[in-house]
Each structure stands twice: as structure tokens, then as C-alpha cells.
Amino acid sequence: MGWEYGIRTQEPARLPEIIQGLAASLTYSSTYSLELHTDGFVLLRGDESWPNALEVWLEEASGLDEVADGERYFYCLFHIWGEEGRAWMQQMQEVTSRYPGIFEWFEL
Structure with a gap:
């Protein structure tokens, strides 16, 4: 996985x-x-054998300890x-850190 x-x-x-800010x-x-999609984005690599480098999607939580069922959160998969x-994680963390107390990263 990743x-x-x-x-x-x-x-x-x-x-x-x-x-939008995370993608930018x-x-x-x-x-x-x-x-770019309305509910997320994919960073694609020009290699058809492994095209997705990074995926970020808005998801609805189900069965997670960190987020209550039904709540929306960002799902980030670094391939x-x-x-x-x-570097991509740090760049995205810089965006979320501009909103203190609003966003919290957690490992899945």
C-alpha cells in the first residue's frame, strides 16, 4: 500500500x-x-504501471477510532x-497549520 x-x-x-489549498x-x-475533483484530487505519475502517486479524498467515516461515524474527513494515500x-506531506501540513485548532492529522 503506502x-x-x-x-x-x-x-x-x-x-x-x-x-483546493492542499492541491495548490x-x-x-x-x-x-x-x-482535481470536487471531492478530492489525484497526483498522477506518467507511468502506467503505477499511475497514482498521491490521492486525497473527502470521505465519510465508518469504523474509525479517530473520527465519529458519519463525519467527513480527508483520506490521504501516499503511494x-x-x-x-x-515533501508533499509537509506541504499539505503547512496548509492545515494555517488553521490552528481546526485540522488534526492522524495515521490510519
Whole structure:
């Protein structure tokens, strides 16, 4: 699999706004392209054998300890590890840190 994280929020009304900010925060080479959706985004790699490098989706919680059932949260799946994956996580954490007390990262 890869690194799996969730981002819980105290203000679910801001989720669409934050999705845009998370996607815009990423820096990546021309090897990658960003596919933006209303409920998330995918960072695609130009390699058909392993096309998804990063996926971020708005999900509804079910059976998670960190988020109550039915609440929305960001699901983040880093298919690429190492320096690139770590850099993308840090860039996204910088976005969520602009909203103190509102967003909390947790490992899945």
C-alpha cells in the first residue's frame, strides 16, 4: 500500500476550500500531473504501471477510532514514499497549520 493518513476537522464547511489549498500547495516535476475533483484530487505519475502517486479524498467515516461515524474527513494515500512523499506531506501540513485548532492529522 503506502502511507495512509486522515485529516480530521472541526469545521466541515471549509473542506471544499481546503481541498483546493492542499492541491495548490504541492510542488512536483513534469513527471506528474494533478487531476482535481470536487471531492478530492489525484497526483498522477506518467507511468502506467503505477499511475497514482498521491490521492486525497473527502470521505465519510465508518469504523474509525479517530473520527465519529458519519463525519467527513480527508483520506490521504501516499503511494510514493521517500523524499517526494515526505515533501508533499509537509506541504499539505503547512496548509492545515494555517488553521490552528481546526485540522488534526492522524495515521490510519
